[in-house]
Amino acid sequence: MYLFRGDAPRKEFAKTLPVPLRLGFRIVGAKFMPAYPFKEAYFLPQAQVIAQQVSVPTILLGGVTRPATARAALDQGFSYVALGRALLMEPGIVNRWASGDEEPSGCTHCNKCMPTIYTGTRCVLTTPSR
Numbered sequence: 321m322y323l324f325r326g327d328a329p330r331k332e333f334a335k336t337l338p339v340p341l342r343l344g345f346r347i348v349g350a351k352f353m354p355a356y357p358f359k360e361a362y363f364l365p366q367a368q369v370i371a372q373q374v375s376v377p378t379i380l381l382g383g384v385t386r387p388a389t390a391r392a393a394l395d396q397g398f399s400y401v402a403l404g405r406a407l408l409m410e411p412g413i414v415n416r417w418a419s420g421d422e423e424p425s426g427c428t429h430c431n432k433c434m435p436t437i438y439t440g441t442r443c444v445l446t447t448p449s450r
Contacts, residue, residue: 324405325362325383326429328355332444333435358429361389371397385425387417408433408443 330349334342345352363382371378377399384390390401406413406425413425432444 322356323382324431324434325356326358326431328353329430329432329435332432336435336438358383360385361393364393367398368396383429385427387422387424390417405429405431405433405443408441409446 328350330345330353333353334345334349337345361380361383364380367378367380367382378397379400379402380393380398381402381404384393384401384403385406390403393401403413403425405427409425409427410416416423427443428445430445433441436442436444
């Protein structure tokens with residue numbers, strides 16, 4: 321969960337496990353999958369340190385949900401900005417931002433998209449189960 325700040329969808333992950341493993345996951349799941357609070361651009365400080373040490377294009381990833389954050393990262397010298405959950409929630413978000421809309425992504429950082437990697441990664445709040 322360190323890479324996915326916000327809620328830890330333990331119940332949803334447990335459902336993806338074989339039945340015998342579910343009980344064990346319920347017992348140790350909180351230690352195995354702790355929740356880390358969400359903060360906009362949560363890897364920015366670490367990424368800045370790395371970007372200063374390398375001479376290759378760099379990508380900021382981790383919690384970019386606002387167009388102003390994406391622009392600031394590019395202004396700071398990052399070559400690219402990665403969008404993950406924001407795009408799952410709203411596939412057209414880049415076009416919306418390009419049109420001048422400054423509203424952030426509607427992603428709630430529930431991370432319930434994570435367990436869908438086994439059945440077709442998607443935002444469960446906007447896309448029905450397959």
